[in-house]
Amino acid sequence: MTVYVAEIFGSGIAAFDAASAHEARAHLTDEGFQRDLIVMQSKGRPLWDGVAEIHVRIAxxxxxxxxxxxxxxxxxSTDFPGDRTRHVFLVPVVDPSLERSVDDDDDDDRD
Structure with a gap:
């Protein structure tokens, strides 16, 4: 297997393995992978806008x-999905859907 990189706007975003360049290009159309790119954020912005072209290259x-x-x-990890194509983000990412809302007011919410 070869390691490939999904590149958006000239930046390497995620690395993953594939048996061929054709398989690597097909990975870019995977709905789960695309969802991750849209949901995950780096520096407060989504990794992908859902429109920009995603390029693939060898890592x-x-x-x-x-x-x-x-x-x-x-x-x-005990919940590792071993049967899926695995990708690793090359940039720091945050999943905002997992962040808790912070109650930063000073009251104790006993109203």
Missing amino acids: TPEESVIWQTGLATATQ
Whole structure:
């Protein structure tokens, strides 16, 4: 397997493995992968707007190391989906759907 990178606006966003360039291009159309790109945010902005073209290229050696390290960490999780194509984000990401709303007022909510 070769490690590929999904690139948006010239920036490497996510690395994943695929058996061929054709399979790597097909991964870009995966609904789950696209949903992750739309939902996940970096620096307060979605990784993908749902419209911009996503390019695929072979990962650099540094990106391959990031992918291998991220994959090793993920496989240690008990809920790791081993039957899916795995991608590792190359940029810091936040899933805003998992963030709790913060109640930052000073009252104790006993109204």
